[in-house]
Amino acid sequence: MRGDVSRRAVPLLVVLFVGLEAQGxxxxxxxxxxxxxxxSDPTILSARAEQMIADQSLREAKAGYKPTxxxxxxxxxxxxxxxxxxxxxxxxxxxxxxxxxxxISLTQPLYQPEALTRIPQAQVEVQQARSRxxxxxxxxxxxxxxxxxxxxxxxxxxxxxxxxxxAIWQQLEESEQRLGSGMGTLTDVHEARARFALAQAKExxxxxxxxxxxxxxxEMTGEPPTxxxxxxxxxxLVAPDRPEAESxxxxxxxxxxxxxxxxxxVEIADREVHRQRAAYRPRLDLVxxxxxxxxxxxxxxxxxxxxxxxxxxxxxxxxxxxGGRSAALTQAAALRH
Numbered sequence: 015m016r017g018d019v020s021r022r023a024v025p026l027l028v029v030l031f032v033g034l035e036a037q038g039x040x041x042x043x044x045x046x047x048x049x050x051x052x053x054s055d056p057t058i059l060s061a062r063a064e065q066m067i068a069d070q071s072l073r074e075a076k077a078g079y080k081p082t083x084x085x086x087x088x089x090x091x092x093x094x095x096x097x098x099x100x101x102x103x104x105x106x107x108x109x110x111x112x113x114x115x116x117x118i119s120l121t122q123p124l125y126q127p128e129a130l131t132r133i134p135q136a137q138v139e140v141q142q143a144r145s146r147x148x149x150x151x152x153x154x155x156x157x158x159x160x161x162x163x164x165x166x167x168x169x170x171x172x173x174x175x176x177x178x179x180x181a182i183w184q185q186l187e188e189s190e191q192r193l194g195s196g197m198g199t200l201t202d203v204h205e206a207r208a209r210f211a212l213a214q215a216k217e218x219x220x221x222x223x224x225x226x227x228x229x230x231x232x233e234m235t236g237e238p239p240t241x242x243x244x245x246x247x248x249x250x251l252v253a254p255d256r257p258e259a260e261s262x263x264x265x266x267x268x269x270x271x272x273x274x275x276x277x278x279x280v281e282i283a284d285r286e287v288h289r290q291r292a293a294y295r296p297r298l299d300l301v302x303x304x305x306x307x308x309x310x311x312x313x314x315x316x317x318x319x320x321x322x323x324x325x326x327x328x329x330x331x332x333x334x335x336x337g338g339r340s341a342a343l344t345q346a347a348a349l350r351h
Contacts, residue, residue, distance in 0.1 A: 044162060047235055047242075051158050052151070054236035061143075061150035068136075068143035075136035078129030081122040088115045111310030119303040127292035135285035142278035148271035158234055165227035165242055172220040179213040186210050294333055301327040 052058055090113040096106050123129065186206040192198025232238040256262070267273065308320045 044159075047162060047231065047239070048155065048158060050235035050237070051154055055154050055234045057150050058147075058154050061147040065140075065143040065147045068140045072133075072136040072140050075129065075132040078126055078132060079123055081120055083118070083120050085118045086116070089113070090115075113310065114308040115305070117303060117305045119301060122300045123297075124300055125296070125298040127295040127297070128289055131285060131289040131292050135282055135289060138278050138281050138285065142275050142282065145271040145275035145278060149275060152271065154234070158231075161227060161230040161234065162242060165224070165231060165239070166244055168220065168224040168227045169242070169244075172217070172224050175213065175217040175220040179210070179217050182206065182210045182213045296333070297331040299329045299331075301325075301329055303327070 091110065092113060093108075093110045095108045099106050186203070186209075189198055189203045189206040193200060193203050228238045231242075303325045305323045305325070306320070307322075
């Protein structure tokens, strides 16, 4: 339930961008920047890696209850030298031969308490990773919107500063012309030059601010934009369906992926305590094996032999003493919880 809600939160914000595309000229570029940021933003990449790790951890947990198959082979060269023998079965002399041993074993866990508790814990870890990814994607969307609209504001400021500089330049030219014709004063010229110098400084600051905004977008998308379209003049600003803050707070309590991730962390810690306690419980495995032992010689006489055996074993393991390791891990898990 919580995972479904957290997964719905991000698409709702993406729909907002789609609405911008349908209603304003700016939206197509915004969606393009969103796609680039989703593939390049370090926060998103980190959250995606954590989600992949959680998925693999779940696979690892499920593997604890699946059968395992192992094969072994061994070849031994034996050099035998019987220098003296009082038993007629042992012949004096030197001989050498090979011993070969091949085996294959299939183990099916029947009762593994740690694996039983680890599987649901890993499932919660997957839910937590998905919630964290949803929260990271929401944060990325808001950060992207902030830097994009900051870029648009900086672009407007630069246009305004450029227009102001050009207007003051015209005033400066008029002041100099009036001074040349004897209708103006030197003070007016100096004041116009001072205003023009100030306008130039403002334009430089505005251009620097625009470049900083461009680099802020590049940090998220991987490349600086050459041009960002502005919103349409007819872009509608629609009020929310429920303007009261309390309804948004209640919705956030159940749909905020950051909250669901923290709730999952509490559940993971609780399950970790149960998993560590499971180390005290017995384990039961079913083992089927096949062995082929081929000896090229023997201590008694010089003949060899080959023995093939098939075994079916029901193996019960009961933990008795581990030096206090399980108790320490259980206590540590309880303290983290």
